[in-house]
């Protein structure tokens with residue numbers, strides 16, 4: 001059997017935003033940092049029925065959704081002042097499938113049912129699709145997601161003294177579908193269609209709706225993942241406490257998220273603060289021209305046509 005490296009060497013490749021290689025694997029573009037982990041996870045990961053898998057394309061609200069689900073599932077274990085989210089980036093509270101769990105599915109805290117991935121639905125490890133575990137998916141207006149990703153990259157490359165490609169060139173690639181775990185429209189459509197087929201298994205969320213009505217969606221999320229709030233908890237303000245603890249304002253001002261580092265000492269080390277920028281809907285207006293916005297909107301309209309989904 002060919003090794004992962006041999007398979008990777010045969011895949012179509014392009015340069016991604018930071019000039020690193022991105023490979024076309026099973027119909028999606030996979031960054032050089034993650035591709036081997038994706039393949040290993042597909043081969044090795046065994047899901048448990050109690051698992052809750054947080055799925056998303058990059059820069060669509062993953063950090064926030066991880067915080068909310070972690071706070072929901074741990075609310076009876078920790079009180080307001082001891083929750084690990086107050087001292088750890090949420091990415092360090094929820095293992096990442098293609099990095100932390102790629103070698104083995106046993107490398108987990110048995111008390112934590114959460115894991116996260118950016119892998120598209122059709123390429124998830126078979127056991128996640130087949131087992132009765134739950135999937136929660138979050139998507140976002142691609143204009144905001146694109147801008148968020150580009151600015152994230154600028155901050156990372158600046159810290160490495162590297163020059164990124166221009167925003168216009170990055171946008172061109174994005175519109176061609178060449179983005180990490182993209183094309184974005186295929187990522188969203190895969191989970192959207194699966195959520196229509198299997199509404200008990202997949203909860204489909206939009207970042208904009210979560211911002212608009214956080215309390216309602218947090219209750220819905222808790223019900224869906226099997227950790228519903230009791231009427232007593234609702235009366236006691238438990239939902240509101242979770243919403244405030246996980247708010248952009250609160251998390252971004254925690255010491256750990258201002259000065260800490262994620263995956264320190266590894267090639268993927270990133271300052272925690274890069275995961276918190278503005279947390280707003282519509283910030284794309286400050287970066288994209290109306291023509292760029294209209295072009296991406298029209299691509300999305302065409303790609304999502306007939307699906308019943310709008311973004």
Ligand code: PAP
Pocket residue numbers: 056057058059060061062063064144147148149151246247248249251275276277278279280283
């Ligand atoms: P990832 O794919 O690297 O995990 P992800 O968390 O999906 O990133 O996206 C980061 C975006 O979520 C950032 O958006 P922005 O660049 O437009 O500001 C980040 O600010 C936003 N974000 C992070 N935490 C929160 C939060 N608690 N509430 C709302 N938005 C948040």
